[in-house]
Amino acid sequence: MMDWTDRHYRYLARLLSRRVVLYTEMVHAQAAIHGDRERLLGHDPAESPLVLQLGGADAGDLAEAARIGEAWGYSAINLNVGCPSDRVQSGRFGAALMAEPEHVAEVTGAMVEAVNIPVTVKCRIGIDDQDEYADLERFVTTVAGSGVETFIVHARKAWLQGLSPKANRDIPPLRPERVQHLKAEHPGLAIQINGGIRDWETARAQLHPATGPALDGVMVGRAAYQDPWLLQAVDPTFFGEPAPVATPEEAVAAWLPYAQERHADGAPMTALTRPLLGLFSGRPGARRWRRILSEGAPRAGSGPGLIREALAAVVPARAAG
């Protein structure tokens, strides 16, 4: 997610779950080719499994960017065919590409050819007036023909004409049954669902339904940064493995050496506290924690001691609460 799933957020997420598959922010293919690769693609090996999400529409550029991503150690390459922003529409990529399945298949075919890691696609269930199940079916069948075996489907359509990008994440209704139908029709494809999943009971109902096809994965967006502690339950709940940390305090203790190292490398405290802001969401001391970090981080001379200070302020509140 743009502006959220940067390398610092992902490092925190990995401290909370060894199993969750992490995604980068969307990186435009041209940026991966011509831009500052260390800034755009650099990551800690601990973040793996880590998927590089690319945006773009040009087959040659995307194949080249996928090759670069593979060389940088990513576990898979994902093509964004779901983003509805104006900038994305004018560049003829993101969700607008759902109207051009043959073109997308040409792009993904070139990407599949270019790399030895999986190439996956994230899309919507439809766009504008192309929102019948048959439109989704045609898109997926065409793109799967190029060698893509995994689709992550945001279970709401995007209204490219008329709704803002933000409204497009909330207003069109979720239709998870469309994604289930897709899986039923394509048992050989890995179909994952995204949209509105905020707790593991909802996720489990998609992965292990009482009736109907089981989906192959759930992708959690906003809840994963608004309430990152959610991720701590992933390993025990879905993999029968112990969680890497037992409390948010332990996660902060594990984060501190990372923050110290990155701060010494020049990362600003605003970037090193942002992933932590929601860590105590819904728990005693949450507001205080967020306030100390968000007020303190931009101050001149702030350092990782700020995180210790914030923790000391909320731990008594948690003990009392």
Ligand SMILES: Cc1cc2nc3c(=O)[nH]c(=O)nc-3n(C[C@H](O)[C@H](O)[C@H](O)COP(=O)(O)O)c2cc1C
């Ligand atoms: C701030 C923000 C940035 C996002 N950036 C991306 C992105 O870079 N690539 C992408 O595929 N989706 C992006 N999304 C969409 C989410 O991945 C997800 O599809 C959407 O929010 C619905 O899932 P959720 O209800 O779990 O959040 C973004 C969403 C938000 C709120």
